[in-house]
Amino acid sequence: MNAKSYPLPTSVVTSLLFIASALLCWIFADLSIVTRTPWQEFFRMAAGVFSPQWLPWPELLSALAKTLAFGLLAVALSALVGFLLCLYFHKRGVKLFCASIRAVHELFWGLLFIQLLGLHPAAGLLAIAIPYSGIFAKVFAEIIEESETESASSLPPASDKVSQFFYEKWPRIKAHFASYTLYRLECGLRSSTVLGFIGLPTLGFHLESGFMQGNYGLVTAMLIMLYVLIASIRVWARFRLMPLYAGVAAFYLWAPLNIDSTLVLSLVHDMSPLPLRNTQTEWWPWFSNLSSTQIFPGALNTLLITQIALVLTGVFSLISFPLLSKQFFPRPTRSLSHLLMVMLRSTPEIILAFVFLLLWGPSMLPAVLALAIHNGAITSHLLARHSNELELRLDASRGINRYLYEVLPRIYGQFLAFLCYRWEVIMRETAIVGILGIHTLGFYIDSAFESFRLDVAVLLIAVSALMNICVDEVARRTRRRLHLVKQPLVRAC
Amino acid sequence: MNNQGSPKKLLSLADETIAYGSKVVLDEINLHLHDGERIVLLGKSGSGKSTLLKHLYQTLVNNDETIAWIPQRLGLTEKLSVFHNVFIGRLDQQSRFTNLRNLLWPAQEHRQAIHGILQELSLAEELFSPVGTLSGGQQQRVAAARALYRQASILLADEPATGLDQGSAKTLMTLIEKNFGSCVIALHDVDLAMSIADRIIGLRGGKIILDALAVDLSPEALAPIYHDANTAP
Numbered sequence: 136m137n138a139k140s141y142p143l144p145t146s147v148v149t150s151l152l153f154i155a156s157a158l159l160c161w162i163f164a165d166l167s168i169v170t171r172t173p174w175q176e177f178f179r180m181a182a183g184v185f186s187p188q189w190l191p192w193p194e195l196l197s198a199l200a201k202t203l204a205f206g207l208l209a210v211a212l213s214a215l216v217g218f219l220l221c222l223y224f225h226k227r228g229v230k231l232f233c234a235s236i237r238a239v240h241e242l243f244w245g246l247l248f249i250q251l252l253g254l255h256p257a258a259g260l261l262a263i264a265i266p267y268s269g270i271f272a273k274v275f276a277e278i279i280e281e282s283e284t285e286s287a288s289s290l291p292p293a294s295d296k297v298s299q300f301f302y303e304k305w306p307r308i309k310a311h312f313a314s315y316t317l318y319r320l321e322c323g324l325r326s327s328t329v330l331g332f333i334g335l336p337t338l339g340f341h342l343e344s345g346f347m348q349g350n351y352g353l354v355t356a357m358l359i360m361l362y363v364l365i366a367s368i369r370v371w372a373r374f375r376l377m378p379l380y381a382g383v384a385a386f387y388l389w390a391p392l393n394i395d396s397t398l399v400l401s402l403v404h405d406m407s408p409l410p411l412r413n414t415q416t417e418w419w420p421w422f423s424n425l426s427s428t429q430i431f432p433g434a435l436n437t438l439l440i441t442q443i444a445l446v447l448t449g450v451f452s453l454i455s456f457p458l459l460s461k462q463f464f465p466r467p468t469r470s471l472s473h474l475l476m477v478m479l480r481s482t483p484e485i486i487l488a489f490v491f492l493l494l495w496g497p498s499m500l501p502a503v504l505a506l507a508i509h510n511g512a513i514t515s516h517l518l519a520r521h522s523n524e525l526e527l528r529l530d531a532s533r534g535i536n537r538y539l540y541e542v543l544p545r546i547y548g549q550f551l552a553f554l555c556y557r558w559e560v561i562m563r564e565t566a567i568v569g570i571l572g573i574h575t576l577g578f579y580i581d582s583a584f585e586s587f588r589l590d591v592a593v594l595l596i597a598v599s600a601l602m603n604i605c606v607d608e609v610a611r612r613t614r615r616r617l618h619l620v621k622q623p624l625v626r627a628c
Numbered sequence: 629m630n631n632q633g634s635p636k637k638l639l640s641l642a643d644e645t646i647a648y649g650s651k652v653v654l655d656e657i658n659l660h661l662h663d664g665e666r667i668v669l670l671g672k673s674g675s676g677k678s679t680l681l682k683h684l685y686q687t688l689v690n691n692d693e694t695i696a697w698i699p700q701r702l703g704l705t706e707k708l709s710v711f712h713n714v715f716i717g718r719l720d721q722q723s724r725f726t727n728l729r730n731l732l733w734p735a736q737e738h739r740q741a742i743h744g745i746l747q748e749l750s751l752a753e754e755l756f757s758p759v760g761t762l763s764g765g766q767q768q769r770v771a772a773a774r775a776l777y778r779q780a781s782i783l784l785a786d787e788p789a790t791g792l793d794q795g796s797a798k799t800l801m802t803l804i805e806k807n808f809g810s811c812v813i814a815l816h817d818v819d820l821a822m823s824i825a826d827r828i829i830g831l832r833g834g835k836i837i838l839d840a841l842a843v844d845l846s847p848e849a850l851a852p853i854y855h856d857a858n859t860a861p
Contacts, residue, residue, distance in 0.1 A: 141733060147732075530695065535728075540715075540719060540727070545706075
């Protein structure tokens with residue numbers, strides 16, 4: 136008999152490492168159910184779902200229009216800025232700059248700009264447009280990189296750079312840019328909704344008050360509007376029309392901006408670390424106190440939630456994608472599951488987290504589940520699409536055997552690549568659950584803003600940006616180790 | 629020979645026509661298969677061999693026969709090891725638990741069984757290599773190993789000797805002869821065909837133009853399969 140032992144494939148080893156890290160985090164994480172009567176709240180929610188409560192028309196239309204306008208204008212602006220940035224993405228400084236601005240969640244940018252500008256539309260716009268610019272730059276740069284391998288230059292070698300770009304690269308990548316920009320619209324609408332939770336007059340504003348008052352009918356109505364808005368994108372969204380839409384949105388949102396320069400200056404002053412402003416405060420005690428009470432616990436909780444949510448995202452998508460795949464189920468089942476999945480991934484995590492929080496109380500459980508379900512629904516959809524493209528043999532097995540031996544091995548690399556991309560996204564999104572009171576870095580940042588300790592807020596934002604950049608780097612290395620260097624075709628937000 | 633007396637009839641096709649849209653790929657096929665027959669399908673590419681094989685596969689499976697199948701496009705799971713790809717041959721004959729367990733960690737008994745088959749095909753060294761890293765000829769032998777491992781009595785194979793050198797092709801034919809009671813194999817190599825077949829079916833343009841016992845056939849009798857009778861090709 137051969138003495139050969141079975142070498143575990145790299146992808147399996149990687150998965151085991153992921154699972155082990157999540158289990159380790161599980162030990163330290165608080166995943167308890169705190170509320171005594173979760174069912175009571177559940178029935179109230181269910182009652183709300185069946186009796187949506189609509190706002191008066193003017194208010195409803197205004198919330199809809201503002202959600203749309205913020206999303207559209209911010210995406211258009213950031214696509215433009217991202218395009219310009221991507222041309223210089225090979226420069227290390229630009230790359231790092233893009234990584235830092237996208238590492239800070241739009242909620243934090245929002246909190247920052249609301250401090251500086253008040254509840255002016257510009258605050259909301261910048262909050263979305265800044266991180267999105269960083270994301271656009273990265274994705275556009277990747278699209279260009281992928282297209283470059285396709286053919287060698289056929290233009291006269293002395294042509295200037297601008298002509299080279301528009302005559303050679305642009306025609307090849309335009310379609311990809313356009314489809315990604317339109318795709319990003321969906322994310323933009325969700326972000327603009329989420330910013331309502333910190334005061335912007337979008338759908339999220341009413342969602343938050345609905346949750347706060349336990350008015351689940353209002354929540355349901357607002358959610359339905361968001362679904363309709365997102366579903367309508369494919370009807371009206373055209374790349375060519377984006378400048379027109381952005382113009383109309385800008386006109387609609389425009390409001391005179393009176394910047395009180397003394398106020399801004401004093402705020403900027405407040406953002407510099409306390410020991411710098413106040414000679415009575417020593418550097419080390421200030422920093423060590425902050426570290427032990429906020430930075431360290433915040434970072435640790437962020438990491439715990441991220442790792443557990445990441446693995447649960449994977450588990451959720453591996454279990455659910457067969458429901459969407461033609462390798463396993465007939466059309467009626469697939470259509471029904473598809474509808475459910477679209478709803479799950481269109482629902483902003485903050486809503487899911489809020490619902491779970493009300494059901495189970497403030498532990499990490501709501502955060503982890505909200506992140507896992509939202510992201511899992513996205514990954515599941517991508518996996519199903521990928522599996523639909525497989526051509527199996529006439530004698531391919533069925534059911535669980537087909538899943539294990541035919542489909543899973545063929546899509547597993549892609550699956551890990553998707554997960555690596557979700558890693559950074561999930562960590563960014565822990566910010567959201569922070570403002571709901573779960574003690575991630577987002578929570579401490581939110582509290583620092585509330586108590587006007589802007590220097591602490593800025594420091595914590597920097598820490599969370601640093602963590603994001605680290606996770607991004609680890610994910611990149613993991614992908615390289617698994618030879619999954621290429622970006623998956625669909626880039627989800 | 630075990631088709632003396634009155635062997636069981638496996639399948640009968642009467643005036644069967646298969647068309648994709650307006651394109652007729654199999655034209656009024658009449659064919660009877662009996663248990664114990666070793667049939668080789670000969671014909672140029674595009675003559676309908678693959679379509680006929682697929683049709684035979686479907687019909688036999690509908691009749692609840694267990695079939696070993698080697699398609700032209702092998703359809704192996706490239707990320708999985710040779711062991712797993714061969715193991716797939718018997719997934720439907722084992723419990724889900726066994727299948728799941730062996731996906732994660734191959735059990736000793738299955739390793740031995742599959743190692744034995746691979747030895748006969750000179751592939752034992754590659755037991756745990758991912759199939760995607762093997763050469764075309766090696767992959768062809770993996771597909772054959774899967775068919776052998778399946779332990780079916782009937783084999784349907786579409787060009788199973790593609791990419792194999794003469795020696796390996798001969799070995800494969802011997803293994804097929806030894807392991808399967810009946811088989812239908814599409815081949816393009818006439819010598820190889822004559823070495824295994826006891827019945828030859830010639831296809832041309834979707835029609836059966838020859839159906840005879842191999843012993844009765846001379847090389848000239850096979851010519852119409854490949855060349856036009858009167859005009860130069």
